[in-house]
Amino acid sequence: MLRQLLLCFLFFYAVGLNNSLLANGGTAQAADTRKYITVSLFASTPEAFLDCNNTSVMIRSYVRVNDMYTEEGITYEWRNTIKDFFKVISTEKDLVVTEPGRYTLSVRNTKDCSPLTDLSCSASSEFVVEGINFPN
Secondary structure: OOOHHHHHHHHHHHHHHHHHHHHOOOOOOOOOOOOOOOEEEEOOOOOOOOOOOOOEEEEEEEEEEEEEOOOOOOOEEEEEEEOOOOOOOOOOOOOOEEEEEEEEEEEEEEOOOOOOOEEEOEEEEEEEEEEOOOOO
């Protein structure tokens, strides 16, 4: 009886832990074959700051589907959300920026992913580039 209670407690603790990870933006691994996607952004320079010596920054994207890095079947949409949230400024994997801003990348897994059966087919991430606004 004690063993059954302990197993029951551990099961509900694990379920609660997975639910809290998902609620807090974490990624819980599923025991089934449903797909999920994550995206990470990194600057090509140690500091993402624009000035007279550093006039551009490349923001590199890394997309993982079920913890496996991939580029196959991924679509990309970059936006400068400070200037115009609705305007797509690039559909390339990486983005070179020459002005400060808040850049958002939205990615979508178009290969064998269904929003009805998989955990997630799209993800987004944000990257802030700071610096001096140069006059034209």
